[in-house]
Amino acid sequence: MRSKAFRYLWVGQSFANAGDVLYIVALIAAIYQATGSAFQMTLVPFMITFSKFSSSVVAPILLDRYTLKHLLATSQALKTVLMFVLFLVVLKSISFIWIIFLLAALIAFLDGWALPASNALVPSIVKREELMKTNGFLSTLEQSIQFTGWAAGGIVTAVIQPTGTLLMTGIFYLVSTIFMYSIPFYHEKHVQKTSERKFSTYAAQLSEGWKEIWKNKTLRQIQWISWIETIAGVVWIAAIMYLFVDKRLHASEEWWGFINSAFIAGLFIASVVLLKFHAFYRTHQSNILVICGFGTACATLAFGLNEIPILALVLSLLFGVFDQQKAVILQTLVQTKTNTDRLPKVYATQGAIAAFSFGIASLLSGTVVELVGVRNIYIIASILLFISIVPIYLLRKNL
Structure with missing residues (x-):
């Protein structure tokens, strides 16, 4: 470092x-x-x-x-x-x-x-x-x-x-x-492939990250977790949060800013704790993943059922704490379980899946809210997060 x-x-x-x-x-x-x-x-x-x-x-x-x-x-x-x-x-x-x-x-x-x-x-x-x-x-x-x-x-x-x-x-x-x-020059293994692959097709290059995720059991399980969480995370976008503050909390619009700030504060707290106790997290990462999986699901469910603005701040902060710990652990696992020369393409594939899934889910979220109500969309999101515990548990066994 x-x-x-x-x-x-x-x-x-x-x-x-x-x-x-x-x-x-x-x-x-x-x-x-x-x-x-x-x-x-x-x-x-x-x-x-x-x-x-x-x-x-x-x-x-x-x-x-x-x-x-x-x-x-x-x-x-x-x-x-x-x-x-x-x-x-x-x-x-x-x-x-x-x-x-x-x-x-x-x-x-x-x-x-x-x-x-x-x-x-x-x-x-x-x-x-x-x-x-x-x-x-x-x-x-x-x-x-x-x-x-x-x-x-x-x-x-x-x-x-x-x-x-x-x-x-x-x-x-x-x-x-x-x-x-x-940044000082250093040796990058994946650059050596340029001459080796000069006759390879564009299709093969574009699909390499997808193939690596599919073949690598750990990466495949991490991708399932990330995909489910990306869809569930739509409930935290501005449009849904604004409706929740208005319809559920019956609070003024500045409370959206307060809740968002509490969420970011939770991310910050988790990052500081991880930085200070990184050795402990590295040793117990599999158990912490399961705990954080339950934590994000429970915090989302409680948030959707809640009608008290102050409690919404606490739950948003807790969600941020659990979510950030899980994200950093999964990020580290991707880096350690992937060959260095294939890692950039794995990240590119993950980015493509996340962007596409979040974009579609965001477009559909307004219709879902109109059909089921703003409270129930948080309940649906919590159910998805509870489902994500299954691949988390499988990943834990694999680790």
């Missing part, structure tokens, strides 16, 4: 994550100011999800041809250029809203390369026995940035306007790019 390569990676990733949060806040505000349409504003998360899915599908072709460092740094550099172009478009008040959507889609598309490259880079520059601690550290950083960014993003955008926030994002992206390119 003390290596120069890892230090440059986490500093660069931190600036990129901070820029990502500010960018989304500014983009939504800019679109609303330009169109006055709430519908077009809500298209932003769907468009970003679809772009990331498309990028994750084609990412294996690029992962076969470039080093992880080069792919990560180049992706960030292109995002920086696009961000400054987006800043100029908003600054000049260009009336073609489709240009803003196009630039946003391209930026999200580049993330489909960056995310698997960044995740796969960690095991290559960190000792195997430090992976749990490293993932806990990275999660702590990410949650801290998310919490601070979402809390401050609205205030910053209100003070310096969307144009100022986009300019700040561009500067953050530029700093991130410099750090990514400064």
